[in-house]
Amino acid sequence: GENVEQHPSTLSVQEGDSAVIKCTYSDSASNYFPWYKQELGKRPQLIIDIRSNVGEKKDQRIAVTLNKTAKHFSLHITETQPEDSAVYFCAASSPGGYSTLTFGKGTMLLVSP
Amino acid sequence: DAGVIQSPRHEVTEMGQEVTLRCKPISGHDYLFWYRQTMMRGLELLIYFNNNVPIDDSGMPEDRFSAKMPNASFSTLKIQPSEPRDSAVYFCASSLRGGQAYEQYFGPGTRLTVT
Numbered sequence: 373g374e375n376v377e378q379h380p381s382t383l384s385v386q387e388g389d390s391a392v393i394k395c396t397y398s399d400s401a402s403n404y405f406p407w408y409k410q411e412l413g414k415r416p417q418l419i420i421d422i423r424s425n426v427g428e429k430k431d432q433r434i435a436v437t438l439n440k441t442a443k444h445f446s447l448h449i450t451e452t453q454p455e456d457s458a459v460y461f462c463a464a465s466s467p468g469g470y471s472t473l474t475f476g477k478g479t480m481l482l483v484s485p
Numbered sequence: 486d487a488g489v490i491q492s493p494r495h496e497v498t499e500m501g502q503e504v505t506l507r508c509k510p511i512s513g514h515d516y517l518f519w520y521r522q523t524m525m526r527g528l529e530l531l532i533y534f535n536n537n538v539p540i541d542d543s544g545m546p547e548d549r550f551s552a553k554m555p556n557a558s559f560s561t562l563k564i565q566p567s568e569p570r571d572s573a574v575y576f577c578a579s580s581l582r583g584g585q586a587y588e589q590y591f592g593p594g595t596r597l598t599v600t
Contacts, residue, residue, distance in 0.1 A: 406588065415576065415591040416528070461528065472518070472541070473589060475528040 374399045376464050378476025385452050386484055395462035396444040404465035405438060405445045406473065411458045419460075420447070425431045452483045489592035491577050497598045503565040506595045509558055510579030518589060519552055520563050520576040530577075534560065567599045 375398040385391050397405075406421035422429045422436045423446065429436050433452075438445040449456055459480050463473040488508040499506055510517045518533040532542040537554045539563040545552070549568070554560040574596050590596055 415593050417591070418588050421588065472530060472533060474530075477527040 373468050374402060374464055374474040376462060376474050376476045378462050378479055380479060381477065382394050382480045382482070384482045386485065387452060387454060389452055389480055391447075391449045391452050391456070392464070393447045393460055393481070393485075395446070395464075395476050396442075396443060397464040397474075398443070399442060399464070399466075400440070401463060402464040402466070405436070406463050407434075407436060408461045408475075409458045409461065410461065410478075449481075452481075454483050454485050457481055457483045489577055489579055489590055491575075491592035491595050493595060495596045496596075497600065498567055499562045499600055500540050500568055501566045502599075503563065504567045504571075504597060506543065506562040506575050506577075506597070508560045508577030508592060509563070510560070510577070511581075514559060514579035514590075515557075516589075517554060517560050518578040518580075519560070520578065520591075522574045522576060522594070523572075531562070532538055533539045542584075564597075567597075569599045572597055 376395055378395045383391055394461050403424040407419050408416035410416040410421045418429050420434050420436050424440055427438055433450050437438045459478045461478045462476040466472040489511055492507045496504060498592045515536050519531040521529045521531055529544055532552045533540055534554045537557055550564055552562045574594045576594045577592045580589045
């Protein structure tokens with residue numbers, strides 16, 4: 373089955389800096405790559421996603437890039453703010469037509485004022 | 486819509502007891518997923534349903550775990566008997582038109598503690 377690796381496991385930045393989280397996946401047939409943000413004690417919530425026919429997608433301060441050849445995708449957060457502090461999960465869809473997701477282990481992002 | 490609803494939000498039970506977790510998906514969604522989240526193993530998919538039918542339960546850890554979806558608006562995850570290693574946060578999620586890999590909406594989770 374699909375395997376998703378996520379790095380780093382923790383990331384500390386100063387407010388205003390950029391943050392980058394990287395994920396790799398194993399199955400070249402995967403075609404959907406969402407990113408979820410989970411604040412402490414809360415549910416995971418989708419913040420951005422990308423499909424395999426697109427190389428990059430932006431939404432205000434966040435962007436995701438996808439390299440299908442290398443089978444990796446990244447989350448970029450610019451001008452980080454303390455409220456960006458959370459655990460971020462990448463995921464990849466399973467092939468075969470169903471929307472099951474395989475999640476990475478998560479990255480704890482800490483943004484210091 | 487109120488989103489995915491789960492109950493209870495917290496459950497503390499003793500080893501050997503039966504535990505039932507409940508989920509109400511978003512109305513109209515045709516896929517329902519049960520996940521378990523722990524620090525060690527992250528988010529694990531336990532089982533998922535399409536149109537109330539279980540599709541893949543390969544993530545269910547043992548026979549002690551069972552899940553049902555008697556209708557489109559209700560699902561249960563049961564653990565019998567419970568063990569301390571079952572302590573985790575259990576999330577239910579739902580999505581629409583799963584074949585196109587649409588967004589999964591998570592419920593608030595049930596924090597289970599087995600002593």
